[in-house]
Amino acid sequence: MPRSRIYSFHNYTQNKNQKKVPSSGNLSSLSLFLCLCWSACAIMTFSLSFTHPIFSRHVHSAALSLSSSPPPPPPGFFFLSPPTPTSLRFDFLYRVPQRSAAFSAAETAALLQDTASSAAVLAGAYALVFTFDTLTQKELIQQNLSRKLVHILSGLLFAVSWPIFSNSLLARYFASVVPLVNCVRLVIHGLSLADDQRLIKSVTREGNPKELLRGPLYYVLILILCALVFWRESPVGLISLAMMCGGDDILGRRFGSSKLPYNRNKSWVGSISMFVFGFFISVGMLYYYSVLGYFQLDWGWTMCRVALVSLVATVVESLPFTTVVDDNISVPLATMIAAYFSFRP
Numbered sequence: 051m052p053r054s055r056i057y058s059f060h061n062y063t064q065n066k067n068q069k070k071v072p073s074s075g076n077l078s079s080l081s082l083f084l085c086l087c088w089s090a091c092a093i094m095t096f097s098l099s100f101t102h103p104i105f106s107r108h109v110h111s112a113a114l115s116l117s118s119s120p121p122p123p124p125p126g127f128f129f130l131s132p133p134t135p136t137s138l139r140f141d142f143l144y145r146v147p148q149r150s151a152a153f154s155a156a157e158t159a160a161l162l163q164d165t166a167s168s169a170a171v172l173a174g175a176y177a178l179v180f181t182f183d184t185l186t187q188k189e190l191i192q193q194n195l196s197r198k199l200v201h202i203l204s205g206l207l208f209a210v211s212w213p214i215f216s217n218s219l220l221a222r223y224f225a226s227v228v229p230l231v232n233c234v235r236l237v238i239h240g241l242s243l244a245d246d247q248r249l250i251k252s253v254t255r256e257g258n259p260k261e262l263l264r265g266p267l268y269y270v271l272i273l274i275l276c277a278l279v280f281w282r283e284s285p286v287g288l289i290s291l292a293m294m295c296g297g298d299d300i301l302g303r304r305f306g307s308s309k310l311p312y313n314r315n316k317s318w319v320g321s322i323s324m325f326v327f328g329f330f331i332s333v334g335m336l337y338y339y340s341v342l343g344y345f346q347l348d349w350g351w352t353m354c355r356v357a358l359v360s361l362v363a364t365v366v367e368s369l370p371f372t373t374v375v376d377d378n379i380s381v382p383l384a385t386m387i388a389a390y391f392s393f394r395p
Contacts, residue, residue, distance in 0.1 A: 160216035164224035167214045171228045174211070178204055183252045197253055198300050201269070205295035208273055209335060212282050213342050222281045229273040236262045236270065268378040269294070276382075282344050286389040288335045289356065290382045293324075293363040296331035313370040321368050329360040355392040362388040 182196040191199075208228065215221040238244050240262035254261040272294060280287025301323040310316045333356055339345050366384040367377050 157218070160218040160221070163216045164218065164221050167211070167216075168224045168227045170214070171208065171211045171225070172231060174207065175204060175228060175232065178207070179249070179252050183248045186251065193251060194255070194303075195300070197255065200252055202295045205269070205273060205291050206331070206335075209276075209288055209291045210338070212277070213339075213344075222277050225281075226274050226277045229270040229277070233267065233270045233274070236267050240267065265376050265378050268376050272378060272382045282339065285336055285339075285345060285347075285393050286386055288339065289332045289359055289389045290385040292332040292335050293328040293360065293385045294378060294382045296324075296327045310368055313368055315370070316368045321364050324367060325360050325364040328363060329357055332356045332360065355389075359385055359388045359392055 179200060182191070182200050185191050186193050186196045208225075212225060215225055235249070239246050239249055240259055242259055250257055250259055250262065253266045273291070276287035276291055280290075301319055303320070305317075305319045308318045310318065310321065333353065336345060336347060336352065336356070340347055363381050363385045367381050369380075371380075
């Protein structure tokens with residue numbers, strides 16, 4: 051090969067190798083370009099973290115406050131954002147609000163109050179039955195009178211005990227535990243799954259356990275219904291319980307010689323006593339709850355409405371279909387309907 055060609059090839063190879071090594075001027079330009087790109091990305095990141103709602107959802111919690119003034123609050127509709135701005139340097143180190151602890155303490159106190167109230171009312175119900183059963187065994191009162199008094203007092207004392215429960219939404223359910231326990235107890239003994247002669251003698255007429263599945267069972271079911279549906283918010287439940295409990299025919303069975311013309315099993319004395327006692331017990335219950343601040347009533351109109359409701363309940367109780375529908379169902383249901391339309395705002 052000629053010498054000139056060898057020299058040219060050598061120069062070409064040397065020049066090609068020298069292009070692979072960049073000069074210092076090129077390195078400075080490249081470094082400046084990268085710095086500018088990094089700065090632009092950083093500025094966009096901080097800007098989006100405080101302005102764009104989607105990016106702030108992920109970036110805000112780790113955003114660094116570069117100035118002494120606190121950063122603007124994040125969008126409140128993202129669950130990943132802190133609820134309130136704090137004075138800490140990093141926003142993700144925010145304090146937990148103290149309201150949740152206060153609410154949980156109030157709920158715990160209400161739960162304890164309702165539990166204690168349910169236990170107290172349940173113990174009172176058992177004490178009531180035990181007291182009249184003891185009086186019956188000692189022959190101080192008759193069994194039929196004992197049954198009537200238990201029928202009257204148990205429902206009224208249950209309604210009177212409602213104010214000792216808390217103001218929580220679960221209070222009515224805790225109160226319903228008391229008649230629910232008695233309901234289960236009546237079903238167990240009514241089906242002869244267990245034997246409790248003291249219970250059977252105190253709430254039945256003939257001493258037959260199957261009677262527990264009729265009148266007494268309907269009675270406790272009405273107690274549960276009034277507590278769950280009406281509670282302390284409406285006079286309807288209180289009047290229904292007052293007419294069911296206070297309208298019992300104690301006087302009618304003893305002095306009711308004059309019978310009704312359309313029902314020979316009912317007497318004028320029994321119907322009149324039901325109207326009178328049901329009326330006064332209903333008014334007394336409403337006055338009791340109005341004094342405690344649950345109701346604000348116009349007593350002139352209230353007396354007239356209670357009298358009308360008592361009359362409707364008395365007429366329904368006197369109708370001759372008690373063999374088909376128990377009066378522990380017909381009387382409170384008729385009272386609920388009449389009271390609902392009477393006290394309807």
